Amino acid sequence: MEKNNHPVQWGRLTRSIDDSLIDTIGQVEVTGSKPFSVTIVFPYGISANAPAESTVVTSNMTKSGKSKSGIVSNPENRFRDLKEWEVKVGNFKSKAHTYYTDSGDIQLNPTHEESTDWAVQFSALKTEFNELQSQHNTLVTDYNTLVAALAAHTHMSGAVLVPDNEASMLPSTATSTADIESTKVDKVRMP
Secondary structure (H helix, E strand, O other), X not given: OOOOOOOEEEEEEEEXXXXXXXXXXXXXXXXXXXXXXXXXXXXXXXXXXXXXXXXXXXXXXXXXXXXXXXXXXXXXXXXXXXXXXXXXXXXXXXXXXXXXXXXXXXXEOOOOOOOOOOOOOHHHHHHHXXXXXXXXXXXXXXXXXXXXHHHOOOOOOOOOOOOHHHHOOOOOOOOOOOOOHHHOOOOOOOO
């Protein structure tokens, strides 16, 4: 094989990356050459395992060209139609992604042009909801006790008697059985 001294080349992954090693190693083929090993480089904080047939830009890490690094892209499956300054980070296959819009919003897995719901801190919301539900249920219990007392003509301190026909018109009210557990998004965690 003829020695290739090009410092930067375009190639394709010939098989999936071996992601079990400390360095991420992939096999790359550049037109006219046999497959060779490349250390795949990702930006800090991003880890990925690109599929075979992804595009790789390779670069010599040494003068001899025996050690190479590569940056992987998958232009056929990339997220498209981004506005200037927008970023999507995610899985090209499942389309699960985080979308950073040009207006400053962060959307998790939006299924439409814009997400339609807001993320909340569920635990804090549930605490406040439970307090509100408890206060409501106490008020309902007190109200129902008053209605029952009036209907039975029981005098409560300072209470005004209501004739039978009017006392029976006061409705009793049920306590709340509302539950917000179903609103929790199990796949998203927030600080």
